[in-house]
Amino acid sequence: MTIYDIAREAKVGIGTVSRVLNNSPKVTDETRDRVVTVAKRLNYQPHAFAQGLARKRSNTLCAVIPFFTNYFFIQVLQGVQETLAAVGYDLIIHGANTQAQLEDYLDHSMRKGRVDGTLLFSLKLPDRFAEVFIEKKNPLVLVDTFHPSFDSIRVDNTEGAKKATEYLLSLGYRTIGMLNANLSSVPAQERLSSFKATMCTHNVEVRDEYIINSSNTKNDGFSREAGYEGMAEFLRRGIKLPSAFFVSSDIQAIGMIAALRENNLQVPNDIAIVSFDDIEIAKYFNLTTMRQPMFDMGELAVKKMLERIENPSAPISSINFTPTLVVRSSCGANKNYVLNDNR
Amino acid sequence: MTIYDIAREAKVGIGTVSRVLNNSPKVTDETRDRVVTVAKRLNYQPHAFAQGLARKRSNTLCAVIPFFTNYFFIQVLQGVQETLAAVGYDLIIHGANTQAQLEDYLDHSMRKGRVDGTLLFSLKLPDRFAEVFIEKKNPLVLVDTFHPSFDSIRVDNTEGAKKATEYLLSLGYRTIGMLNANLSSVPAQERLSSFKATMCTHNVEVRDEYIINSSNTKNDGFSREAGYEGMAEFLRRGIKLPSAFFVSSDIQAIGMIAALRENNLQVPNDIAIVSFDDIEIAKYFNLTTMRQPMFDMGELAVKKMLERIENPSAPISSINFTPTLVVRSSCGANKNYVLNDNR
DNA sequence: CTGAAAGCGCTAACAT
DNA sequence: ATGTTAGCGCTTTCAG
Numbered sequence: 001m002t003i004y005d006i007a008r009e010a011k012v013g014i015g016t017v018s019r020v021l022n023n024s025p026k027v028t029d030e031t032r033d034r035v036v037t038v039a040k041r042l043n044y045q046p047h048a049f050a051q052g053l054a055r056k057r058s059n060t061l062c063a064v065i066p067f068f069t070n071y072f073f074i075q076v077l078q079g080v081q082e083t084l085a086a087v088g089y090d091l092i093i094h095g096a097n098t099q100a101q102l103e104d105y106l107d108h109s110m111r112k113g114r115v116d117g118t119l120l121f122s123l124k125l126p127d128r129f130a131e132v133f134i135e136k137k138n139p140l141v142l143v144d145t146f147h148p149s150f151d152s153i154r155v156d157n158t159e160g161a162k163k164a165t166e167y168l169l170s171l172g173y174r175t176i177g178m179l180n181a182n183l184s185s186v187p188a189q190e191r192l193s194s195f196k197a198t199m200c201t202h203n204v205e206v207r208d209e210y211i212i213n214s215s216n217t218k219n220d221g222f223s224r225e226a227g228y229e230g231m232a233e234f235l236r237r238g239i240k241l242p243s244a245f246f247v248s249s250d251i252q253a254i255g256m257i258a259a260l261r262e263n264n265l266q267v268p269n270d271i272a273i274v275s276f277d278d279i280e281i282a283k284y285f286n287l288t289t290m291r292q293p294m295f296d297m298g299e300l301a302v303k304k305m306l307e308r309i310e311n312p313s314a315p316i317s318s319i320n321f322t323p324t325l326v327v328r329s330s331c332g333a334n335k336n337y338v339l340n341d342n343r
Numbered sequence: 344m345t346i347y348d349i350a351r352e353a354k355v356g357i358g359t360v361s362r363v364l365n366n367s368p369k370v371t372d373e374t375r376d377r378v379v380t381v382a383k384r385l386n387y388q389p390h391a392f393a394q395g396l397a398r399k400r401s402n403t404l405c406a407v408i409p410f411f412t413n414y415f416f417i418q419v420l421q422g423v424q425e426t427l428a429a430v431g432y433d434l435i436i437h438g439a440n441t442q443a444q445l446e447d448y449l450d451h452s453m454r455k456g457r458v459d460g461t462l463l464f465s466l467k468l469p470d471r472f473a474e475v476f477i478e479k480k481n482p483l484v485l486v487d488t489f490h491p492s493f494d495s496i497r498v499d500n501t502e503g504a505k506k507a508t509e510y511l512l513s514l515g516y517r518t519i520g521m522l523n524a525n526l527s528s529v530p531a532q533e534r535l536s537s538f539k540a541t542m543c544t545h546n547v548e549v550r551d552e553y554i555i556n557s558s559n560t561k562n563d564g565f566s567r568e569a570g571y572e573g574m575a576e577f578l579r580r581g582i583k584l585p586s587a588f589f590v591s592s593d594i595q596a597i598g599m600i601a602a603l604r605e606n607n608l609q610v611p612n613d614i615a616i617v618s619f620d621d622i623e624i625a626k627y628f629n630l631t632t633m634r635q636p637m638f639d640m641g642e643l644a645v646k647k648m649l650e651r652i653e654n655p656s657a658p659i660s661s662i663n664f665t666p667t668l669v670v671r672s673s674c675g676a677n678k679n680y681v682l683n684d685n686r
Numbered sequence: 687c688t689g690a691a692a693g694c695g696c697t698a699a700c701a702t
Numbered sequence: 703a704t705g706t707t708a709g710c711g712c713t714t715t716c717a718g
Contacts, residue, residue: 001455002711013689018713026687043475048457049401050711052392053694060435074417081438090435090457092403095424112344113695114391114433132386224627254627281624284567284597345695356705361697369703393695396710456711 001044010038021046058116060090061305064105065121066097066219071251071279072294073121076143079298080119087306089116096123103129112136117305119143125150137312141305143297144187151304152318153297157187160290160323161194164246164274167288167325169202171332173244173272177210179230179256181221181248188213188221191248191276210242214252222248227255235263244272244331250282250289253330257285268332278326288331290323297321344387353381364389401459403433404648407448408464409440409562414594414622415637416464419486422641423462430649432459439466446472455479460648462486468493480655484648486640487530494647495661496640500530503633503666504537507589507617510631510668512545514675516587516615520553522573522599524564524591531556531564534591534619553585557595565591570598578606587615587674593625593632596673600628611675621669631674633666640664 003017010017012031019027020035027035052058063080065073077093084091092115096102106129117139125140125147133140134149142152168176178195181188192211199206212230214221227247235241247253253275257267267273275282278291300319307314346360353360355374362370363378370378395401406423408416420436427434435458439445449472460482468483468490476483477492485495511519521538524531535554542549555573557564570590578584590596596618600610610616618625621634643662650657 004711007689014712015690015714016688019688022713028687031687045453045455047396047711048454049392049395050456050694051454051713053390053396053696054711054713056694056713058392078438081436085438088452090437090452092433093424093436094434095421095428109431109433110388111391111394112388113393258627281627284601284624284628347695357696358698358706359704362704365697371703374703390695393710394697396712397695397697399697399710 001042002047003044006035006038006042006044009042010035052113056113058090058114059088060092060115061302062092062094062115062118063121064094064096064102064118064123066095066123071281072249072277072292075280075294076121076298076301079295079300080302081298083299083302089302099124099126102126106132110138116309117141119301119305120145139305139308139312141301141308143301146186146318149316151308151316153301153304154318154320155187155292155297156320156322157190158194160276160292161191161246162198163323163325164276164290165195165198166202167327168244168246168272168274168331169198169204171244171272173242174204175207175210175242175244176204177207177212177242177245179212179214179227179234179245179247179252181214181219181226181252182217183213185220185222188248191246195246207242209237209239222251224251224255224258227252228259229255231256231259232262235259235265241265241271244274247273247275250275250277250279250285250287253287253289254281254285267330272331274325274331276323282326283328286329288328289326291326292323293321344385345390346387349378349381349385349387352385353378395456399456401433401457402431403435403458404645405435405437405458405461406464407437407439407445407461407466409438409466414624415592415620415635418623418637419464419641419644422638422643423645424641426642426645432645442467442469445469449475453481459652460484462644462648463488482648482651482655484644484651486644489529489661492659494651494659496644496647497661497663498530498635498640499663499665500533501537503619503635504534504589505541506666506668507619507633508538508541509545510670511587511589511615511617511674512541512547514587514615517547518550518553518585519547519587519589520550520555520585522555522557522570522577522588522590522595524557524562524569524595525560526556528563528565531591534589538589550585552582565594567594567598567601570595571602572598574599574602575605578602578608584608584614587617590616590618593618593620593622593628593630596630596632597624597628610673615674617668617674619666625669626671629672631671632669634669635666636664 003014007014007017017035020032081091094105096105102123120142122144124145130147130149140150142150146152180192183189196206212234214226214230216226216229218225253273275287275289278289282289346357350357350360360378363375424434437448439448445466462484465487467488473490473492483493485493489495523535526532539549555577557569557573559569559572561568590599596616618630618632621632625632
């Protein structure tokens, strides 16, 4: 079934059919009706590629993400998907767990015309590709990563770590440690600096032996394994435990809790924890954490992209989300908070 | 940059360029080199839609899933994604949380030519669409759902529930309950019947008051909330607790554990649990569970689809996966199993 | 307001 | 082995 078929049946030209299908105003109601009726009867579906070729537009976006290795992305993707569905765009997903896979994808799969724009999540954009995107005028929006030449959506790690630390301080904790992800990751760096700075501002000593920088590199240290190993190793060293820990992600906190449990240590009785992200399962563990508005980030990323497509020469924007504190019971308060927390 | 540009530069016809780009054997090495060089210099990328239009093939598949509401799908999708990436296919993802959304998608978004095939997950295929797929010869593979006219990949719920029940029985438990999802869902029905049948086979009484069929309809009852509410309601009734429960999904077990904990009941000390799925977080809760080979299911679904595309007239196949028992500590054994279980 | 015709970029059949 | 040409199905001038 093509527009030729419906043109023949409706006794009009293909141009008219196309106009009707695209809601052009310059068609008589009478002709329009005739065409619409036939189209419906023939159960006509436009051919996406033919449209794309003629329109020079695909109505689809591509999301390149460290695929499913982290619950964080799943929730951001949810925001992306729903926003896109609402405007009738399709979503192509490409997994790239490492920088190498990213480059591989960028090298091979970036066929022209396939997508109207791409969303890059949490992966560093290599400079040589930045140039390609610019040169080919291929819209790119970065989420949880940054490059001066493109729009980006980020989380304010500094402010988030500050709030988390101050919350711990406000509860009276004074010996506070930090279980961090790999220092090679920018968010890990920012969260650590801010933690130290905040402690300093409040005249509380930061003790180096209480700073655990993960050596497990899975997911840049943002993994359950990294949290588990970090804490297990710490306990093995036999140092006296601080009274609280700021942990760089929920998933690490979950691993850390497992390590603590094996040593018969309880949260929050023996040690308080405030972590980062508020992934969906954080509530199952009653984690007090800094919530990142993941769904909203996905939604905003799409909106930014749509704007960028509309107006390629608009000034580049970089917007920051500030995490908010979600209090559950891992710091010793609101033990039953989770009960009503089914969002 | 089109093949015309590179044809001109290489002083050949566009046909030759196309041949080179498609690795046709009938081109002199000399000419081939010339074309390849120019293509590389011009950083040529084929236009996906033009190719698709001419080839009548998109090299992309669409996955329609109850989007991200269940960790189960995420893991299946991972298998889908990686398998597809390996063969150079693109993956379009469509979320359809309800049957209504499914129909909506099928009605509006199924533009012709867009995808070479679609993978439908866990959603019932309405008959009127079955006809459309058949009539349009649109390849369709069903995962975790069934229709006689299409290839499908399923899980053997009967065998899985049997194994789970027998495991409980082998441990010596005799008063065993089942916390089930909504009975409207087929997997829930199958798991319950098999549970009852197995109990019967072993001459152990099935007591109706120990069968909890979730009334919470989120995700057909396969949700944390359903598990939580089911158990909370059960405890409220003050019936003496059975010694063990077979739970129809991990996620429900997690909710159930939360409800138990609020009543100072421990797993496995006060009650043993064996559940179903082995989603990634199951290990965080030390759940003994029936593992569904989710990644493998995704992978197989893709392979089936690729075969179907190659050979549209092959006989329809329906293959079943049998879940395997993963022992952790929720039934009282192997308390530390999780330590080495970082898969 | 509508029909005819020229592309969009590529593949594949047809000549040579 | 290579060039030429006819589509693929749709949008969009350009005439009328």
